[in-house]
Amino acid sequence: MDLDLDVTERNGVAVLAVKGEVDVYTAPRLREKLVELVTAGQHRIVVDLEGVEFLDSTGLGVLVGGLKRVRSHDGDLSLVCTQHRILKVFEITGLTKVFSIHESVDAAVAG
Amino acid sequence: MGSGDEGGRIELEFPARAEYVALARLVVSSMASTRRDLAEDRLDDLKVAVSEACTNAIEAHGKADTDDRVVLRCEELDDRLVVHVEDRGRGFDPLSLPQHPPVTDPDRLNFERGLGIPLIRTLVDDVEFLSSGEGTAVRMSMLCGPSASGLVDLDDVDEIGDDPFDGTQELLQ
Numbered sequence: 001m002d003l004d005l006d007v008t009e010r011n012g013v014a015v016l017a018v019k020g021e022v023d024v025y026t027a028p029r030l031r032e033k034l035v036e037l038v039t040a041g042q043h044r045i046v047v048d049l050e051g052v053e054f055l056d057s058t059g060l061g062v063l064v065g066g067l068k069r070v071r072s073h074d075g076d077l078s079l080v081c082t083q084h085r086i087l088k089v090f091e092i093t094g095l096t097k098v099f100s101i102h103e104s105v106d107a108a109v110a111g
Numbered sequence: 112m113g114s115g116d117e118g119g120r121i122e123l124e125f126p127a128r129a130e131y132v133a134l135a136r137l138v139v140s141s142m143a144s145t146r147r148d149l150a151e152d153r154l155d156d157l158k159v160a161v162s163e164a165c166t167n168a169i170e171a172h173g174k175a176d177t178d179d180r181v182v183l184r185c186e187e188l189d190d191r192l193v194v195h196v197e198d199r200g201r202g203f204d205p206l207s208l209p210q211h212p213p214v215t216d217p218d219r220l221n222f223e224r225g226l227g228i229p230l231i232r233t234l235v236d237d238v239e240f241l242s243s244g245e246g247t248a249v250r251m252s253m254l255c256g257p258s259a260s261g262l263v264d265l266d267d268v269d270e271i272g273d274d275p276f277d278g279t280q281e282l283l284q
Binding site for chain 1: 129130132133136152155156158159162163166169170213215219220221222223224226227229230233234
């Protein structure tokens with residue numbers, strides 16, 4: 001099972017595009033990438049979930065961990081997601097109130 | 112399918128390793144997708160629920176340090192799909208799970224885990240957790256058919272008449 005992680009920089013913000021399925025098998029790679037970005041001093045991160053085909057609570061947990069990490073450096077981690085099936089797990093768990101979720105990378109980078 | 116005994120039944124035993132959760136989702140979603148009466152968004156719900164239950168089972172085997180396999184069973188009944196996930200872990204009390212702080216509380220960010228069982232409860236139509244010191248069995252049911260979604264199946268509309276709008280009229284009367 002593939003998980004593609006691609007980082008680009010836009011106006012000083014790291015945009016992490018995630019493609020594939022995020023579950024207990026692949027989520028550790030997402031966590032490592034987020035830790036790597038924060039360790040490298042990147043505290044403003046946008047995670048683009050538009051290419052994600054599946055995401056469960058293990059993936060949610062990694063994103064919550066990433067948000068906590070950047071906030072401890074006064075940074076922010078926001079999301080890009082318009083897919084109903086992915087948004088649904090954020091809504092059920094109440095995490096739509098924890099993350100700022102945008103419709104496009106442009107909107108997320110503009111904050 | 113008249114009696115409910117004539118539907119499909121698939122059983123899979125898999126090693127308690129993370130890479131097998133995708134296979135469990137695939138098996139259940141392949142079986143579910145043979146039913147035209149299960150809407151696509153309900154299939155997505157079921158995939159998340161199966162993933163959560165299998166993830167918990169794998170974690171339970173890790174804690175119990177057992178080499179036993181996790182059992183996944185998917186049964187097709189007249190009006191529902193039933194998915195069982197059985198592990199040989201040490202069990203848990205489904206009624207005394209730790210509660211998270213509210214999402215507006217900054218301490219909420221200290222909790223990366225524990226969302227799986229609330230998600231299962233919300234996403235499937237019925238769930239039972241049977242747990243003892245010898246393992247846990249999760250039984251999740253997903254209702255199928257028009258009563259499950261309240262939506263008219265467009266394929267059925269076509270079968271009523273050549274003009275789908277006529278068909279819709281008949282259904283509405």
